[in-house]
Amino acid sequence: MSLSCASVTTPLTTVALVGIVAAIAISYFQRWMRTRKPYAFIPGPDPSSVAGYLLDLHNPDGLSWHYNMPEKYGHVARLKGGLFMTDALYITDPAALNSILIKQQNWFPESTEFAGLFGVIHCGDGVASVKGREHKKQRKHMDALFTASRVSKLTPLFYKVTRQLQSELTAAVAGKPPGQVVEMLNYLTRAALEIVATAGIGHTFNSFDDSSKTFEEFHGAITTVLPLGGRLFLFLPFLESWRKMKPVWLRRTFASMAAFFWPTVAKFRAAIYVMRSVYLMLYKARRKVLEEGGPAALVETPAGGKDIMSSMIQANWDAEEVDKMTDDVVLANMSSIVHGGQETTSSSLARFLTIVAEDSDLQQKLRAELQEAKAASKKAPGEDLDYVEIERLPLLDAVVREMLRVYSPVTFVWRQTAKDVVVPLTYPIRSATTGEEIKELLIEQGTAVYIGMGAANCSTAIWGPDAAEFKPERWLNRAQLEAKFPGAYSGMMTFLSGAKVCPGRIFAILEMKLILSVLLLAFSFDPISEPIDWQMGITIEPRVHGREKEGIQVPVRVTILSA
Numbered sequence: 001m002s003l004s005c006a007s008v009t010t011p012l013t014t015v016a017l018v019g020i021v022a023a024i025a026i027s028y029f030q031r032w033m034r035t036r037k038p039y040a041f042i043p044g045p046d047p048s049s050v051a052g053y054l055l056d057l058h059n060p061d062g063l064s065w066h067y068n069m070p071e072k073y074g075h076v077a078r079l080k081g082g083l084f085m086t087d088a089l090y091i092t093d094p095a096a097l098n099s100i101l102i103k104q105q106n107w108f109p110e111s112t113e114f115a116g117l118f119g120v121i122h123c124g125d126g127v128a129s130v131k132g133r134e135h136k137k138q139r140k141h142m143d144a145l146f147t148a149s150r151v152s153k154l155t156p157l158f159y160k161v162t163r164q165l166q167s168e169l170t171a172a173v174a175g176k177p178p179g180q181v182v183e184m185l186n187y188l189t190r191a192a193l194e195i196v197a198t199a200g201i202g203h204t205f206n207s208f209d210d211s212s213k214t215f216e217e218f219h220g221a222i223t224t225v226l227p228l229g230g231r232l233f234l235f236l237p238f239l240e241s242w243r244k245m246k247p248v249w250l251r252r253t254f255a256s257m258a259a260f261f262w263p264t265v266a267k268f269r270a271a272i273y274v275m276r277s278v279y280l281m282l283y284k285a286r287r288k289v290l291e292e293g294g295p296a297a298l299v300e301t302p303a304g305g306k307d308i309m310s311s312m313i314q315a316n317w318d319a320e321e322v323d324k325m326t327d328d329v330v331l332a333n334m335s336s337i338v339h340g341g342q343e344t345t346s347s348s349l350a351r352f353l354t355i356v357a358e359d360s361d362l363q364q365k366l367r368a369e370l371q372e373a374k375a376a377s378k379k380a381p382g383e384d385l386d387y388v389e390i391e392r393l394p395l396l397d398a399v400v401r402e403m404l405r406v407y408s409p410v411t412f413v414w415r416q417t418a419k420d421v422v423v424p425l426t427y428p429i430r431s432a433t434t435g436e437e438i439k440e441l442l443i444e445q446g447t448a449v450y451i452g453m454g455a456a457n458c459s460t461a462i463w464g465p466d467a468a469e470f471k472p473e474r475w476l477n478r479a480q481l482e483a484k485f486p487g488a489y490s491g492m493m494t495f496l497s498g499a500k501v502c503p504g505r506i507f508a509i510l511e512m513k514l515i516l517s518v519l520l521l522a523f524s525f526d527p528i529s530e531p532i533d534w535q536m537g538i539t540i541e542p543r544v545h546g547r548e549k550e551g552i553q554v555p556v557r558v559t560i561l562s563a
């Protein structure tokens with residue numbers, strides 16, 4: 001009996017169950033379809049594939065896609081999610097950015113994907129991956145190390161590396177006909193790594209020595225780890241939960257399995273391991289010095305205790321118990337400082353050389369300004385300009401500002417809304433559905449918000465019709481320039497602003513000005529015949545037009561100037 005009963009009810013039950021599940025699925029799908037397009041009224045670009053905007057956002061040839069965004073669609077644009085993702089927003093509006101980065105910053109944290117990625121790369125909860133109060137606490141430590149007064153004390157360390165750069169470059173072109181083609185990005189990358197290593201962690205990679213294995217290994221690791229991480233984009237949403245997973249053996253087992261099946265994971269892990277070993281070795285050595293000899297003993301360390309790592313360890317040592325950072329946090333922050341100070345500065349320096357190589361008049365004027373400053377300060381031959389003297393060079397200052405405005409090394413950053421937030425707009429949105437003018441915008445919880453820093457820096461509505469042109473003279477009358485954005489540097493977005501503003505900006509600007517001042521007095525620069533194309537990357541990447549397969553490079557013609 002029970003058998004026959006079952007044979008009657010099972011198909012019915014199954015049909016009913018399937019019907020219920022289907023109805024629930026359809027209702028969820030409809031709701032998802034409705035909620036994933038909350039910004040349908042905002043104009044924005046059509047994605048180039050059904051996969052939505054992501055491929056366009058990261059397209060290596062897509063710099064113009066970013067820079068045209070405010071010109072074509074306005075200062076808030078809708079990024080269509082395509083078949084699988086929800087819509088996102090691309091924002092360059094000053095009032096909205098002020099709200100997102102400053103006034104309501106707590107509701108716009110770093111995306112979980114990036115926080116997870118940086119947490120894994122830096123092996124811990126450093127500034128790049130923590131939020132809220134913990135971020136504030138760590139930034140208090142970090143910002144104290146990057147004040148103008150602290151950074152100015154690093155000037156001799158910067159000069160030491162820059163003089164090495166000068167002599168390496170001299171050796172490369174000496175005795176050869178003028179205008180030797182030199183791949184300058186290679187030299188500048190070595191200089192930037194050596195500077196951030198010396199001044200940042202009190203260490204040398206012997207970066208100018210071609211046979212330096214430590215340089216090769218570390219440089220290989222630091223320059224590949226982010227692009228490798230980018231290739232793991234399928235894993236990005238899970239990295240944050242993976243790195244918090246307990247027990248640790250389970251986390252490690254997952255990582256080993258992934259590395260076994262996917263070579264990119266294995267390379268990514270190996271790169272992290274190389275960097276971590278260096279930081280750990282340095283950190284332990286520095287702690288030992290401190291424990292055995294106290295703060296005074298740090299003077300005996302390679303950078304005389306003046307490097308940022310020594311200062312950070314010492315400050316942490318002296319801090320109240322509640323403000324102390326754990327060893328892992330200090331290490332993660334060392335890693336983020338070295339990471340942050342690498343490609344951004346070297347690619348900006350290389351860009352600068354291409355600009356002055358193309359514009360011999362500007363090059364002459366900059367050189368004349370430096371010669372005059374040296375004469376006025378009555379420096380002995382070979383004696384260097386100090387921090388204040390370098391800061392007081394108006395043309396060099398204007399050129400560096402304009403270069404960082406027009407050619408922001410970081411094109412955009414990614415935030416995710418933590419709750420529904422209303423932001424005001426400087427430039428109202430014209431609704432694509434009703435034609436109505438919208439003066440403030442509700443950004444829904446969970447929305448991916450992309451801050452278009454490069455595009456904001458070049459918006460014609462904000463900077464005028466010549467916004468895209470490289471015109472250093474606009475900074476010579478700075479008093480007349482009103483602040484365009486909440487940006488921490490000259491009202492531009494290059495270093496961002498608010499809690500996540502780049503802590504290394506004063507360091508970066510001094511480094512760039514100092515290297516340029518030395519190079520311009522020692523060499524003249526001319527362009528090669530092919531143009532350099534700059535492409536989207538984690539930071540923007542230069543390749544010679546028509547020779548893209550040769551990889552990232554910036555060849556420039558170099559001639560030694562007679563003394």
Ligand code: HEM
Pocket residue numbers: 110127128129139196200336337338340341342344345348408409410413414494495496499500501502503504505507508
């Ligand atoms: C031209 C040079 C540079 C540019 C354009 C630049 C730009 C930026 C930007 C846009 C951010 C924010 C990223 C985000 O919120 O997702 C950032 C963060 C950071 N930068 Fe820089 N940076 C430069 C040089 C440096 C240097 C030289 C250092 C260190 C010596 C440094 C250290 C850092 C650190 C540690 C962070 C993370 C801050 C945090 O998450 O709170 N940067 N940088």
